[in-house]
Amino acid sequence: MRTTSEQGAPALSPGRGTSARAHVVLPAYNEAASLPPLLRRLADVALAERLTAWVVDDGSSDGTAEVVAAGVPGLDLRLVSHPVNLGLGQAVQSGLRAVLAEAAGSDLVVVMDADDTHDPDLLRRLRAEIDAGADVVICSRFVDGGDDATAPPLRRLLSRGAAVLFRRLVRVEGVRDFTSGFRAYRADLLARATRHWGERLIEERGFACMVELLMKLRHCRPVVTEVPLVLRYDRKRGASKIRIARTVGQYLRLLARDRLAPAPHRAL
Ligand SMILES: Nc1nc2c(ncn2[C@@H]2O[C@H](COP(=O)(O)OP(=O)(O)O[C@H]3O[C@H](CO)[C@@H](O)[C@H](O)[C@@H]3O)[C@@H](O)[C@H]2O)c(=O)[nH]1
Numbered sequence: 001m002r003t004t005s006e007q008g009a010p011a012l013s014p015g016r017g018t019s020a021r022a023h024v025v026l027p028a029y030n031e032a033a034s035l036p037p038l039l040r041r042l043a044d045v046a047l048a049e050r051l052t053a054w055v056v057d058d059g060s061s062d063g064t065a066e067v068v069a070a071g072v073p074g075l076d077l078r079l080v081s082h083p084v085n086l087g088l089g090q091a092v093q094s095g096l097r098a099v100l101a102e103a104a105g106s107d108l109v110v111v112m113d114a115d116d117t118h119d120p121d122l123l124r125r126l127r128a129e130i131d132a133g134a135d136v137v138i139c140s141r142f143v144d145g146g147d148d149a150t151a152p153p154l155r156r157l158l159s160r161g162a163a164v165l166f167r168r169l170v171r172v173e174g175v176r177d178f179t180s181g182f183r184a185y186r187a188d189l190l191a192r193a194t195r196h197w198g199e200r201l202i203e204e205r206g207f208a209c210m211v212e213l214l215m216k217l218r219h220c221r222p223v224v225t226e227v228p229l230v231l232r233y234d235r236k237r238g239a240s241k242i243r244i245a246r247t248v249g250q251y252l253r254l255l256a257r258d259r260l261a262p263a264p265h266r267a268l
Contacts, residue, residue, distance in 0.1 A: 021107045022051045022123060023187075025095035027088055028114035032062040033238055036072075038116040043075040045120050049127065052076040055114065056095040059085035087205030088241075089212070096190055096201075105188035111181065115240075117232050118182045125227050126184035135222035136214075137184040140177035145228030155233070158244055162211070162251055169255060170215055174224030178211045182229060185217075193217055196268045203257075207242055208250035215258050220268045 024042060028035060035055065042053050053075055057065045059082050068079045080098045082091065092111060099109055108130050112118040122139055129137040141148040142163055148156055159179050166178040194201055197216055204212045 020050065020104050022049045022110060022127060023099040023103055023107060024051060024053045024110045024112060024120075024123070025092065025099060026053060026055045026112060026114040027058065027091035027095060028055050028060065028064050029058045029085060029088075029091070029241060030060045030062045030064060030238060031114040032060065032064045032067045034116040035064065035067050035114055038114065038120070039067075039072045039075060039077065041116075041120045043072050045123055046075050049123055051123070052078060054078045054080060054095050054098055056080045056082070056091040056098075058082045058087070058091040087209075088207060089202045089205045089209030092209055092213070093199075093202040096194070100187060100191055100194060103187040103191075105186070105191070107187040108184050109187050109190055110184045112183075113181050115238065117234065118229075119232070122182070122227065122229070123184075129225050129227060130184055130186055133223060134225040135186045135189045135220075136174075136217065136224045138175060138177055138180050138224065138226045139182035139229035140180055140226035141229050141231055142176040143226045143228050146177075146226075146230060148231040148233060151231060151233040154244055155240075155242070158242075158247065161248075165251065165255070166211060170211075170218075170258065172214050172218045172224060174226065175214060176226055177229070178214060179207065180229060181207075181210055183210075189217065189220055189222055192220055192268055196264065204250055204254060206250050207247050208254045211251065212254055215254070219264050 045051065055068045057079060065079060065081060068077060071077055080094050108127055110123060110126060126137045140146050162179050163177060193216055201216055202209050202212055
């Protein structure tokens with residue numbers, strides 16, 4: 001296991017082609033119990049997928065960092081640490097920054113939940129989509145074969161409401177599931193967006209950061225595809241951190257900010 005500083009500008013080699021490595025960013029806040037089974041499952045796909053896992057420990061108090069420091073046989077595992085809790089948005093941003101400092105342009109950068117509710121077997125499918133020409137691939141609850149039937153009704157309403165709202169008002173071609181936390185990006189797309197937005201690539205601290213990232217990336221005119229996600233809403237350990245009223249407020253604020261912010265003059 002290596003511990004990585006968060007500093008470092010994107011240093012990517014350009015050019016399209018078959019994706020080489022897969023970098024999996026796992027934002028984690030108090031996930032010491034959920035991480036070990038997930039990391040073992042990632043180790044199972046690591047060899048075939050040339051995979052590095054980057055856990056972003058966001059000021060956890062439950063020993064999440066120690067779990068990562070213990071390492072997992074067969075898995076190239078890195079730890080990015082925040083000394084205090086800065087929120088999901090900052091954690092994703094720190095993870096992406098660390099990955100981009102060493103990724104190649106055609107690498108695959110995946111962000112997925114650290115609570116062991118996302119299936120690492122989907123990584124093969126994500127790689128296939130990127131290799132076929134996609135810049136962003138979303139694991140989606142809202143395409144044929146996807147669902148979130150096991151989620152509580154209010155949570156389903158939140159995701160569906162957000163999907164309808166953002167589809168109407170933002171429209172990113174190819175996107176149905178705006179709030180899914182399980183996605184893959186081509187590294188050079190993220191690097192291009194980072195060069196333009198810098199630290200402002202992700203300003204939302206909470207769950208709205210997922211939508212914000214898509215909103216910013218749309219200015220790069222990415223090719224976006226979706227693959228079905230059957231969300232196993234069966235968190236076996238710990239509790240969900242999402243607060244519904246707060247998240248709705250963040251979505252509305254994000255929409256307002258997007259309307260007011262000047263769009264880049266041309267595609268990035
Ligand atoms: N680093 C960090 N990670 C966090 C924080 N808050 C949450 N996370 C991480 O974000 C992931 C998802 O958090 P959960 O608390 O498990 O939320 P959920 O209810 O499973 O979220 C579901 O709905 C979201 C909105 O639709 C989706 O974005 C998410 O992928 C998932 O489907 C987990 O890995 C959790 O540790 C934070 O403050 N800091």
